[in-house]
Amino acid sequence: MVTTKYIKPTESELEILRILWERNTASVREVHEELSKTKEAGYTTTLKLMQIMHEKGLVGRDDSVKTHIYHPVVSREKTQKHLIGKMITTLFGGSSTELVLHALGNHKASPAELEEIQQLLNNLKKQ
Amino acid sequence: MVTTKYIKPTESELEILRILWERNTASVREVHEELSKTKEAGYTTTLKLMQIMHEKGLVGRDDSVKTHIYHPVVSREKTQKHLIGKMITTLFGGSSTELVLHALGNHKASPAELEEIQQLLNNLKKQ
DNA sequence: GTTCTTTTACGAATAATATCGTATTTTGCT
DNA sequence: AGCAAAATACGATATTATTCGTAAAAGAAC
Numbered sequence: 001m002v003t004t005k006y007i008k009p010t011e012s013e014l015e016i017l018r019i020l021w022e023r024n025t026a027s028v029r030e031v032h033e034e035l036s037k038t039k040e041a042g043y044t045t046t047l048k049l050m051q052i053m054h055e056k057g058l059v060g061r062d063d064s065v066k067t068h069i070y071h072p073v074v075s076r077e078k079t080q081k082h083l084i085g086k087m088i089t090t091l092f093g094g095s096s097t098e099l100v101l102h103a104l105g106n107h108k109a110s111p112a113e114l115e116e117i118q119q120l121l122n123n124l125k126k127q
Numbered sequence: 128m129v130t131t132k133y134i135k136p137t138e139s140e141l142e143i144l145r146i147l148w149e150r151n152t153a154s155v156r157e158v159h160e161e162l163s164k165t166k167e168a169g170y171t172t173t174l175k176l177m178q179i180m181h182e183k184g185l186v187g188r189d190d191s192v193k194t195h196i197y198h199p200v201v202s203r204e205k206t207q208k209h210l211i212g213k214m215i216t217t218l219f220g221g222s223s224t225e226l227v228l229h230a231l232g233n234h235k236a237s238p239a240e241l242e243e244i245q246q247l248l249n250n251l252k253k254q
Numbered sequence: 255g256t257t258c259t260t261t262t263a264c265g266a267a268t269a270a271t272a273t274c275g276t277a278t279t280t281t282g283c284t
Numbered sequence: 285a286g287c288a289a290a291a292t293a294c295g296a297t298a299t300t301a302t303t304c305g306t307a308a309a310a311g312a313a314c
Binding site: 027028029043046047048051063066067068 | 261
């Protein structure tokens with residue numbers, strides 16, 4: 001079994017991944033357009049970043065057409081898992097519960113969402 | 128009112144803060160000893176990092192004694208809040224619930240902890 | 255097929271982090 | 285006082301991440 005080692009995306013790379021996770025595929029131009037809404041950066045900067053991500057294996061691309069189309073290779077779930085894990089360790093002294101309490105306490109959730117959490121909670125309690 | 132602007136700790140700085148949050152105060156030597164358990168680094172590297180953190184205002188220190196004693200200035204809570212916020216935005220598409228579900232799902236919690244979460248959940252539902 | 259536009263490739267500059275070597279300072283001990 | 289041990293100060297280097305300018309390539313439009 002080939003265990004592919006986890007590559008930690010940098011902050012800028014995460015921003016790009018976020019867009020790709022949302023859209024599934026996108027050209028550099030599209031990613032850059034989206035990025036520009038929240039941050040200042042030249043087009044070639046975005047391009048270079050995405051090329052580096054491609055080298056690292058964070059994203060794949062279809063370059064059979066003129067305008068290359070990129071897609072995420074690392075899954076959102078896996079990335080979430082890694083970052084949450086790290087966060088729990090260094091920021092919450094190992095207690096996932098503390099993280100949950102903070103997340104719930106500081107950011108409002110809808111009744112439906114609360115219900116969803118309740119469901120999961122019920123399941124966990126049963127065991 | 129003087130709003131002190133948030134200083135984002137780097138990754139290494141977070142590791143040091145974690146130790147200071149745990150112990151409240153510590154010398155460079157003590158922090159370095161603790162750090163050495165999980166990572167390779169020279170003593171002066173740790174020293175330098177802590178000096179920089181002092182300049183930035185992330186930590187304070189008592190240098191009236193030979194061996195300077197450091198303490199955290201930024202609170203764990205505030206730092207948690209910032210990082211969670213960022214995480215929810217870029218990694219969970221703005222949904223704190225998704226973060227909660229992930230955290231709960233991937234990392235086991237004790238019955239007591241589950242109960243604690245239940246309490247908070249009940250409170251939130253009431254509103 | 256020449257020109258214009260868009261895109262990619264790529265090297266290089268800059269900036270931010272992290273690491274470490276060496277000199278100096280401080281203090282305890284004899 | 286003189287010496288050794290431990291600590292700090294600080295500049296230099298290394299490493300990683302980000303930014304961007306310029307040239308070459310690929311089509312599209314005429």
